[in-house]
Amino acid sequence: MSLFDDVLADLTAEGDQLRAAVAPLDEAAWTTPVPAEGWRIATTIAHLLWTDEVAALAASAHTPEGKEAWDEVVLLAIADPAGFVDQEAFRVAELPPAELLARWDAARAALAGALRTVPDGQKMPWFGPPMSPTSMVTARFMETWAHALDVFDALGERPAVTDRIKQVAHLGVRTRNFAFANNGLEPPAEEFRVELTAPGGEVWAWGPDDAAQSVRGTASDFCELVTQRVHRDDTDLVAVGEDAQTWLTIAQAFAGPAGGGREVRA
Incomplete structure (x- = not known):
């Protein structure tokens, strides 16, 4: 497999581990606070699914339709650069847990598919410097892993630590x-x-x-x-x-x- 495939497999496994931890929770447990101030388990999953969705849009920005959708996100971010991402997490977190999980499943699959469409040698736009698909997957892994630590902390557990x-x-x-x-x-x-x-x-x-x-x-x-x-x-x-x-x-x-x-x- 390529380096991209290896990193994507790691991201998938890490997301699966977190999903397995939150899927059995009842609605009350989804409101459990995590270490990030003001955030709860639902906020954390909402943030991950929303950023996966946005990353998929960025990966599709090489197409006219994708560029238009990405540009809309950028304009919203410019209007409120300090609070935009957190606001989206809180907004999406209002969804029922089952909808959060279903939307996150869709976002994860959409991101993997969109990254494979990026032309060879081309970088995708992001809120910072442009990124290669492999770099984007690495960044998504880092964020998924770190936020998973918050969720497991809230549940009083420690996740399995692997060479991923x-x-x-x-x-x-x-x-x-x-x-x-x-x-x-x-x-x-x-x-x-x-x-x-x-x-x-x-x-x-x-x-x-x-x-x-x-x-x-x-x-x-x-x-x-x-x-x-x-x-x-x-x-x-x-x-x-x-x-x-x-x-x-x-x-x-x-x-x-x-x-x-x-x-x-x-």
């Missing part, structure tokens, strides 16, 4: 310079060495062996950190070097403003 999180780890490493710039800091000139122990025991590595600065630890802790689902002090990550230490306090693999992160666990 390499998608998040890779994105977290690649967004190092973005995290610095997004916090008004000059990105380090030199690469770091990043070594992470995967759930399956393999060691994933990025950067030169002889880098002066490094980050080491478990991949799961690193992935939770770069998606701001855990406080730095609650991880096993070890940083060598001042810039590497700073990175672990500001890391973010997602676009947009720097988040507030999480409090230290009691």
